[in-house]
Amino acid sequence: MIRTKKDYIESLKKQKLNVYYKGERVEDVTTHPALIPHINAAAMTYELALRPENEDLMTAASHLTGKKINRFTHIHQSVDDLLKKVLMLRLISHETGSCYQRCVGFDAMNTLYMTTYEIDAAHKTKYFSRFVEFLKMVQEENFMVVGGMTDPKGDRSKRPSEQSDPDLFVHIVEKREDGIVIRGAKAHMTGSVNSHYILIMPTQNMAKGDEAYAVAAAIPLNTPGITLIFGRQSNEERKLEEGIDAGNKEFGVVGGEALIIFDDVFVPWDRVFMCGEIDFSGLLVERFATLHRQNYGGCKGGVSDTIIGATALAAQYQGTANASHIKDKLIEMMHLTETVYAGSVACSAMGSKTKSGAFYPDPLLANCTKHNITRNIYEISRLAHDIAGGIMATLPFDQDLRSPETGKHVRKYLAGVEGVPVESRMKILRLIENMTGGTCLVESMHGAGPPQSQRVMYQRLGNLPQKIKWAKALARINE
Ligand SMILES: Cc1cc2nc3c(=O)[nH]c(=O)nc-3n(C[C@H](O)[C@H](O)[C@H](O)COP(=O)(O)OP(=O)(O)OC[C@H]3O[C@@H](n4cnc5c(N)ncnc54)[C@H](O)[C@@H]3O)c2cc1C
Structure with missing residues (x-):
């Protein structure tokens, strides 16, 4: 074993x-x-x-x-x-x-x-x-x-x-x-x-x-x-x-x-x-999709927690941490993270027993969770890039920091808040780059299915006729 x-x-x-x-x-x-x-x-x-x-x-x-x-x-x-x-x-x-x-x-x-x-x-x-x-x-x-x-x-x-x-x-x-x-x-x-x-x-x-x-x-x-x-x-x-x-x-x-x-x-x-x-x-695909879409507020929620921590640290290293718009953007990142997590918790809490005895999350809420992932993770990454600054995209190589010719320039011109080692600043920027770029984002878009596959589930499970009935009843429409 x-x-x-x-x-x-x-x-x-x-x-x-x-x-x-x-x-x-x-x-x-x-x-x-x-x-x-x-x-x-x-x-x-x-x-x-x-x-x-x-x-x-x-x-x-x-x-x-x-x-x-x-x-x-x-x-x-x-x-x-x-x-x-x-x-x-x-x-x-x-x-x-x-x-x-x-x-x-x-x-x-x-x-x-x-x-x-x-x-x-x-x-x-x-x-x-x-x-x-x-x-x-x-x-x-x-x-x-x-x-x-x-x-x-x-x-x-x-x-x-x-x-x-x-x-x-x-x-x-x-x-x-x-x-x-x-x-x-x-x-x-x-x-x-x-x-x-x-x-x-x-x-x-x-x-x-x-x-x-x-x-x-x-x-x-x-x-x-x-x-x-x-x-x-x-x-x-x-x-x-x-x-x-x-x-x-x-x-x-x-x-x-x-x-x-x-x-x-x-x-x-x-x-x-x-x-x-x-x-x-069809049933098999729908079940796998639901069980997999249930996950994303948990796993991506956890990954986003670290992105938020890294971004806050980058702001501290650069002297922007006390600016009100930076604090607000970090709060927005937390809100987006807890929103996807809440979705995963909700579809689990509303789960039910299948004929086999195994439990299954609520499909509409699981799809809602994954649909939010296809947006919120991009927004979280966008805010991280905003706060980190352009240096995240143009940072010199590690070798430039170590080189006797260029190292002194890198240390001088990449300095942020006094006392913060340039290595620490470079490390955190590279971590943000790693966690918010390319393949990571595409995984949030397509892993467990692209956005349209979740919208199809809204169309099927959203019960529009019932919603119309409620509206008609309140508006006293009897036709
Ligand atoms: C990082 C990563 C990890 C993954 N891991 C796994 C895994 O472990 N196991 C697994 O089974 N899958 C995995 N997937 C696959 C994932 O489920 C698919 O990428 C996803 O279902 C989309 O399929 P596709 O990539 O073929 O894109 P496509 O199906 O080509 O979709 C691209 C676009 O075309 C649209 N489209 C597709 N077909 C039609 C159509 N007939 N009519 C109109 N529009 C259409 C879609 O809505 C979408 O907008 C992973 C994907 C990624 C990116």
């Missing part, structure tokens, strides 16, 4: 995934400097769970075995579990300042638990019991699981079965006596180069003709036929540097995403949890 960071790293070393970085095969992900920060961040989901003060938030009693398990492998048994998930995410974010990746698989497991139960009831299939066996193994070993929903999707105006290249959505190419063979790819897979399994799920509602694309399964990431291509991030080569410019060197930027290719990958039947049931694909 994986307990510590050391155990986790050992487990990653053993699996020998087929990972590529900048066109080259990575022999050992645990020693590759570009991947280490992401491994460090994910390792916090193990390490922090060992601290006695975090036990209540970061561990749970398995409803299957009664044993103490890491919460990232738990199936929510109550509203309290839903709330603890959000609190746990904010807590870990304070430690990492970046994504620790493990929530996606957590949400995929909860999704499949509740949905396979209902597929079985409708289709007399055996998916639920298979899934429970898989889940028990994940809980026992404390594995890290990738939540694999998003397909490359090719031409967005066409259905999976209408694409000129059928592989642009993951699909079943062969059904055998012992299992299925799948082909295609999953895009933007968070934490995948440092995970153990992937849970693939259909990426959208499937229609008649798309049966081969309605597939869910658990696959070890070292299965033959799987290739992972690590994605480029903004400023990612700074992780390879020593010194000030690395920003958040220990934990990096965002989650560490990869494109995963499935080139005729075999999956035995006991790991297949959906196979052609198009009538459940």
Whole structure:
């Protein structure tokens, strides 16, 4: 069983995934400097769970075995579990300042638990019991699981079965006596180069003709036929540097995403949890989206707390901290942060029990939370940039500070408030740059779905006819 960071790293070393970085095969992900920060961040989901003060938030009693398990492998048994998930995410974010990746698989497991139960009831299939066996193994070993929903999707105006290249959505190419063979790819897979399994799920509602694309399964990431291509991030080569410019060197930027290719990958039947049931694909997608959108006020709330702290410090270093507009902007950043956090807490508090017994957040409120993320995080970053000043964008290199020729100029002209070391000012500006730029922002926009996917949920769940009824009643309109 994986307990510590050391155990986790050992487990990653053993699996020998087929990972590529900048066109080259990575022999050992645990020693590759570009991947280490992401491994460090994910390792916090193990390490922090060992601290006695975090036990209540970061561990749970398995409803299957009664044993103490890491919460990232738990199936929510109550509203309290839903709330603890959000609190746990904010807590870990304070430690990492970046994504620790493990929530996606957590949400995929909860999704499949509740949905396979209902597929079985409708289709007399055996998916639920298979899934429970898989889940028990994940809980026992404390594995890290990738939540694999998003397909490359090719031409967005066409259905999976209408694409000129059928592989642009993951699909079943062969059904055998012992299992299925799948082909295609999953895009933007968070934490995948440092995970153990992937849970693939259909990426959208499937229609008649798309049966081969309605597939869910658990696959070890070292299965033959799987290739992972690590994605480029903004400023990612700074992780390879020593010194000030690395920003958040220990934990990096965002989650560490990869494109995963499935080139005729075999999956035995006991790991297949959906196979052609198009009538459940929409429900499955909606549930995963809701469970994942629930998270964002927790994780991004925690990351924003640190951005606010860094921005306040930059203002102190520069002598602007007492200006009333700076204080007000910091208050606005806190307001935006607590707004998204309140959303995550609210959708959890209003959660309810599904037929399987697992608890599920309120979908409309979870969508509201994620929709606010697509705006508030940009606004928080905008205010951080405003307060930090243009120097955040034009700061000299760490080497310029160290150089005998340029160091004296950098120290002289980057001085702020007397007594504050220039190194401290540069460090905090680089941290703000790291946490508020490029890839981080896009993650807030598209992670768990783009804004339009949340507006569709407002259209479906917002109950406009009822709102019109209330208005008519008050206005005494009787037609
Ligand atoms: C950092 C990061 C991490 C991620 N991690 C994961 C992960 O771990 N697991 C996972 O499954 N996914 C993950 N995702 C994927 C994420 O869910 C998708 O990026 C998101 O759903 C949007 O899909 P897309 O990127 O293909 O964009 P697109 O679908 O191309 O969307 C781009 C724009 O086109 C619009 N659009 C799309 N299709 C249509 C259409 N048919 N008609 C009209 N407009 C359309 C959208 O509304 C949007 O405005 C991650 C994404 C990011 C950025």
